Amino acid sequence: MRSSYTMAFFRPFALERYFAEFEFSARYLLSSSDCETVSTRELLALEPGAEEGYLSLRLGYTETRGDPRLRADLARLYSRIDPDSILVHAGAEEAIFDFCLAFLSPGDHVIVNFPCYQSLSEIPRALGCAVDPWPLVETPGPGGGGRWAFDVDALARLLGPKTKAVFMNAPHNPTGALPTREEFDAIVALCRTAGAVLFSDEVYRYLERDPGRRLPAACDAYEDGVSLNVLSKSAGLAGLRMGWLATGRADILDAVVSVKDYVTICSSGPSEYLAGVAARRLEELVGRSRAIIDANLGLVEGFFARRPDFASWTVPEGGSIGYPLLAGGADAEALSRRLVAEAGVLLVPGSCYSHDRSRFRLGFGRKNLGEGLAALETWLEKDSR
Numbered sequence: 001m002r003s004s005y006t007m008a009f010f011r012p013f014a015l016e017r018y019f020a021e022f023e024f025s026a027r028y029l030l031s032s033s034d035c036e037t038v039s040t041r042e043l044l045a046l047e048p049g050a051e052e053g054y055l056s057l058r059l060g061y062t063e064t065r066g067d068p069r070l071r072a073d074l075a076r077l078y079s080r081i082d083p084d085s086i087l088v089h090a091g092a093e094e095a096i097f098d099f100c101l102a103f104l105s106p107g108d109h110v111i112v113n114f115p116c117y118q119s120l121s122e123i124p125r126a127l128g129c130a131v132d133p134w135p136l137v138e139t140p141g142p143g144g145g146g147r148w149a150f151d152v153d154a155l156a157r158l159l160g161p162k163t164k165a166v167f168m169n170a171p172h173n174p175t176g177a178l179p180t181r182e183e184f185d186a187i188v189a190l191c192r193t194a195g196a197v198l199f200s201d202e203v204y205r206y207l208e209r210d211p212g213r214r215l216p217a218a219c220d221a222y223e224d225g226v227s228l229n230v231l232s233k234s235a236g237l238a239g240l241r242m243g244w245l246a247t248g249r250a251d252i253l254d255a256v257v258s259v260k261d262y263v264t265i266c267s268s269g270p271s272e273y274l275a276g277v278a279a280r281r282l283e284e285l286v287g288r289s290r291a292i293i294d295a296n297l298g299l300v301e302g303f304f305a306r307r308p309d310f311a312s313w314t315v316p317e318g319g320s321i322g323y324p325l326l327a328g329g330a331d332a333e334a335l336s337r338r339l340v341a342e343a344g345v346l347l348v349p350g351s352c353y354s355h356d357r358s359r360f361r362l363g364f365g366r367k368n369l370g371e372g373l374a375a376l377e378t379w380l381e382k383d384s385r
């Protein structure tokens, strides 16, 4: 009974259900979006005195908006945001949920990147919004290679007087697309003219291939911009479940706080403490993730060069994941299920995004990527005999 009621409200989160089957049993996770993690000890060692502070922490309730010191540390990551303009959540996931419940009403028009992290479209849909997909497009890039792009003209056509919010995610899951500064400015200008809030999922920020192409956070660039970030991806701290919203729109944050009261009330104290250390040491943590990614990208390029008969990809411009295309229109879900059963290598098929069935997601933020690719290659060799 209970599960059919849940299903009527939310469609199952396809990617989470797929991961639930394999994430903790597969030997090689070749599709994870979070970068290699660290131990609690390693994190605490980044800051003198942090270990003692952590062990002395009292385990009472915390402030609903988040520990003031943590909010001050997070606010420093932005140029126009003060600590009161930050709202801490249990991961990015809770922040998306609470924001949607607080801000959207049935009948609202919203525009969402497609494909996308399913919450960004599914929660508005379940709330009764009219959800228009805003497709990412694969275009020829300068110098011959391709490029996944945010189609600014398409956004202009989709926006209307009833558009309440545009949900974008850049660097993008799963394509790795990253708008140019000109494209981003045009997106902000379009939202401003339409009077739409820009909900900008920036959870892969800091993982741009070229750091010079890092975009301003939406909350700094646009008075109606709401930025979402988390320590799961670039800092490799997914188990902390520490995400946050940043926006100058105090009215929106006030409404989101009212929802948080009914969801988690407040965040986990130990996680907030550790998140504070991470926020103050973000450069080191991100630098570590970027070094792993740089080394891994060389391995991935070598793999695609050796096996063009298997798949090819448009090089992601940011983030820790890419979205290759299987050769010959092969079915990625059938392949992924065989691959994980026979070789213990986990990929995520495009069907998890209700998108192209010949694509799969490849994650390159983990240290053992080389081993996973080697296992995949061995399996492919056996398979073609």
Ligand SMILES: Cc1ncc(COP(=O)(O)O)c(C=O)c1O
Pocket (backbone or CB within 6 Å): 033, 090, 091, 092, 093, 094, 117, 169, 173, 201, 203, 230, 232, 233, 238, 241, 243
């Ligand atoms: C684009 C995007 N947004 C939000 C999330 C949720 O992040 P978290 O699991 O840290 O809550 C993810 C996780 O994969 C994501 O890829």
